[in-house]
Amino acid sequence: MILSEKELKALCQMASTAALDAGKYIQSQFDRSYAKKHKKGGNSLASQVVTEIDEKAQEIILRHLHSSLEAHNLGLLTEEAIDDQSRLEKAYFWCIDPMDGTLPFTEKRTGYAVSIALIANSGDPVIGVVYVPDLAECYTSVKGDGVWLNDKSFVREKGGKNDIIHVYSDRSLRDDVYYKSATDRLNEWAAHQNTGIQYHTGFGSVRNALGVMTSGTGCYFKFPKRPKGGGSIWDYAATRLFFEELGLHVSDARGETLQLNNPETTFMNEVGVIYTTDSGLSDLIITLGN
Structure with a gap:
C-alpha cells in the first residue's frame, strides 16, 4: 500500500x-x-x-x-x-x-x-x-x-561567507572521549573560514536539529558509541525530513542515509547522526567520525 x-x-x-x-x-x-x-x-x-x-x-x-x-x-x-x-x-x-x-x-x-x-x-x-x-x-x-x-x-536564511558557525550538542558530548579533539578541529575549521564559532548545549535532539536548520551555518552531530543511547528513532524522524526537503545534509556518522527503522533497536548509538548546513562542514565531521 x-x-x-x-x-x-x-x-x-x-x-x-x-x-x-x-x-x-x-x-x-x-x-x-x-x-x-x-x-x-x-x-x-x-x-x-x-x-x-x-x-x-x-x-x-x-x-x-x-x-x-x-x-x-x-x-x-x-x-x-x-x-x-x-x-x-x-x-x-x-x-x-x-x-x-x-x-x-x-x-x-x-x-x-x-x-x-x-x-x-x-x-x-x-x-x-x-x-x-x-x-x-x-x-x-x-x-x-x-x-x-x-x-x-519556510524559507531558510543562508549563511554568508563570514557568518558565525553554530555548533549544537547534547550535554553528554562533553563526557565523550572525542569531545576535545572534535572541538579543536571545529575551531581550526572556523578560523580557516575566517569566522567565529558558538557552542549551544542543553536542548533536546529535536531543538538541536531545528537550531542548525534555522542558523546560517551550523551543525549537530553524535558519533557511534558502545553504550546504548545516542538518541532514538523518534528523536530524528521529523527533522530528517525537514533537512532533506531543504537540501541540507542529514546522515549517519559515516555520511550514509540515516536509517529510521532498524529491526534490532530503536537506539542510534551504533550509527550516530550528523546534521549540517554546509557541505564542507559535513565532510569535516564525517572525517572526524572516521
Missing part, C-alpha cells in the same frame, strides 16, 4: 492538530508541580527522565491519531510505550516523541518540543511535524512539498 499525496496531506494535518494540542497542554504545565520519575533508557540522564506530562501528552496525541491506525493500517512507535514491532510489519508507522527535551522542561528552561513523523517501512520519513510550545512554532512537511512554519512556506 502506498499512501496518496491527498492522504499524506490529510494525515499531516491530523498530526499537526495532535502536536498543537499536546504542546499547548505541555506549556500549560510549565510552572506547575508534577510527578517526575526515571525510566529505562540510554546511558544519559536526558534519556532516563520522564514525567506525567510526557505520558499525558502522548495520550493526547494518540487520541487524535487513533482512527488513522485502522483506516490506513499503520504501525505505531512511541517513546513512552513498548515497541510492539508493528513498525516492521506495516507499510508505514507513526513515530511519536510526545516531549523531546524533558530534561530542560523539568529545569524550567527552553529546549523541548513535540515531534510526530510518519515513516515508511523502508525507514524513510514521509511526514514530519514538530511543535515548539514555548515559541508557538509549528513546522510541518510532507515529502516533496517543502517545509512549512505556522502554515507559511
